Amino acid sequence: MALVREFKKLDGERYQLHEEVEARYATFDRDGKGFVQINTYGRADRELPGKLSQSIQLDRQGAEALVAILRKAFALS
Numbered sequence: 579m580a581l582v583r584e585f586k587k588l589d590g591e592r593y594q595l596h597e598e599v600e601a602r603y604a605t606f607d608r609d610g611k612g613f614v615q616i617n618t619y620g621r622a623d624r625e626l627p628g629k630l631s632q633s634i635q636l637d638r639q640g641a642e643a644l645v646a647i648l649r650k651a652f653a654l655s
Contacts, residue, residue: 579635580634581635582640583643585643599618599619599631600619601619603617604617617633618631
């Protein structure tokens with residue numbers, strides 16, 4: 579699991595489209611601060627299908643950074 583507060587842009591790497599997986603999210607508060615947690619789960623063809631694969635947590639700072647990236651990437655208002 580990882581708490582993400584900032585993002586750094588990747589440059590000069592090769593990208594490929596990944597297979598679709600299930601994702602679930604939760605929102606929660608700790609010590610008066612809000613968080614979002616996003617979990618992804620293994621594909622059906624994995625040894626343990628449906629097993630928790632990745633977990634990312636965002637606080638307000640991380641959420642604002644991600645929103646800025648998404649607005650720019652998809653021309654969102």
